Amino acid sequence: MLLTQNKDFRYLYLGQLFSVFGDWIKTVSLIGFIYHLTQNANATGLLFILAIVPQIFISFISGPFIDRFNKRNLIIFLDFIRFLLGLLLVCVMYTENLFLILTIILITNIFSAIFIPTRSAFIPQITRKDEIVSANNILLISFNVTMAVSTAIGGIILSYIGSYNVLIIASIMYLISALLVLLIKASKGDDSQDTPKRFNSSYLKELKEGYKFVRDSTLLKSTFLLNGIRDFVLGAVNIMFNTVILVSFSMGDTGIAYGYTATALGYIALGFFSKKLIKQDMLENNRKLGNFCLIFITLYGILLGIAFSMDSFWLFLLFILIMNIPQGLLNISFESSIMHNTKDSHRGRVFAFLGTFTKLGYVFGLSLFMILSNFISIVTYSWVMCLMLIAAGFINKKISSI
Incomplete structure (x- = not known):
């Protein structure tokens, strides 16, 4: 098993569990604090805007910046900065100045926006190629289970120890993560360095080189296309999910908790399928990857349509659970194919571009649903998205065959 055999990945994995736990208990705490401060539920939406x-x-x-520096050291630096900013946020919250609080949150999220692609680009440096799928599988499952657990724990401890203490705990999680990454010594990456790279070209030139690298790769173009469409759909699904539970089924906060539990169970079940279905040779072959994505993006779309057509809350949860298996398989195959087919010298830029592309898709999907939800039912919208996903799968298959 990867966690027992690869000590360096184990340190990264444990560090990220602490980091993700800190992220979510901090989010729960900030939602409550900002609502208390403003007495306006809409104000809490600023947290999600400042994150996206x-x-x-x-x-x-940030791509060229990530590629210029040693990624292990950069992860440690970013975690330590987020630890300090977390403590500063606690101090600023005593002023109850909303502008200052949101400014610190925004600055923290800027460092987090650099951290996410850095972490993805670092994974191939501490794993062999035949371990990459397992690494992504373990992280994806663990992050989603941690999300479900930490939001529940965060809500409970918040009522006992208060927002300030929860935020201090969240900050300490970043420090623990940095210390665990500090223990990583080996590097199995293709051309990683222990010292900063020489700045032989301008930042803008390196940015353009990264864009050209993606543009000239058929595999990366298809990966970006499917990732963008999937996140476009997820932007709408996340609102539809809450709306159906709260309005259609009238299940309240308990229903939301059940919904996230079903999502977490789906990702746990995903682990069984990913090991059997995602193979290294598929990740290196455009045609095989295109066929794989067509099958599972079609399955994801059909299950999505069925889930939001259910009249029974428990059947809805069942299909939400099942739906996250093909969705998770797509996510693992996307991340793993990028790690397999990019060099360390470009990987930071590729993941940075991917982050921008998918978040734009997410925002557009969320915004479009908010506009059209007054005119189209959720059931109809879910089947429209099903057709969109299937169409994207066929377009991607055609691109992969070129």
């Missing part, structure tokens, strides 16, 4: 916007803009321009 840096991932669109900062991710795009």
Whole structure:
């Protein structure tokens, strides 16, 4: 098993569990604090805007910066900065100045927008090629289970120890993550370096080189296409999910908790399928990957349409659980194919561009649903998205065959 055999990946994995746990208990705490401060539920939406916007803009321009530096050291630096910013946020919250609080949150999210592609680009440096699928599988499952667990724990401990103490705990999680990554010594990457790379070209030139690298790769273009469409759909699905539970089924907060539990169980079940279905030779072959994606994006779309057509809450949860298996398989295959087919010298830029592209898709999907939801039922919209996913799968298969 990868976690027992690869000590370096184990340190990264444990560090990220602490980091993700800190992210989610911090989110729960901030939602409650900002609502308390403003007495306006809509104000909490600013938290999600401040999380998405840096991932669109900062991710795009951060690629050359990530590729220039040692990724292990960069992860440690970013975690330590987020630890300090977390403590600063606690101090600023005592002022109850909303502008200052949101400014610190935005600055923290800027560093997080650099951290996410850096982590993805670092994984191939501490794993062999035949371990990449397992690594992505373990991280995806663990992150989603941690999300479900930490939001529940965050809500419970918040009522006992208060927002300030929860945020201090969340900040300490980043420090623990940095210390665990500090223990990583080996590097199995293709051309990683322990010292910063020489700045032989301008930042803008390196940015353009990264864009050209993606544009000239059939595999990367198809990966970007399917990722963008999938996140476009997810932007709408996340609103539809809450709306159906709260309005159609009238299940309240308990129903939301059940919904996230079903999602987490779907990702746990995913682990069984990913090991059997995602093979290394498929990740290196455009045609095989195109066929794989067509099958599972079609399955994802059909299950999506069925789930949001259910009249029974428990059947809805069942299909939500099943739906996340093909969706998760697509996610693992996308991440793994990029790790397999890019060099360390370009990987940071590729993941940074991908982050921007997918978040734009997510925002457009969310916005379009909010506009059209007054005119189209959720059931109809879910089947429209099903057709969109299937069409994207066929277009991608054609691109992969070129």
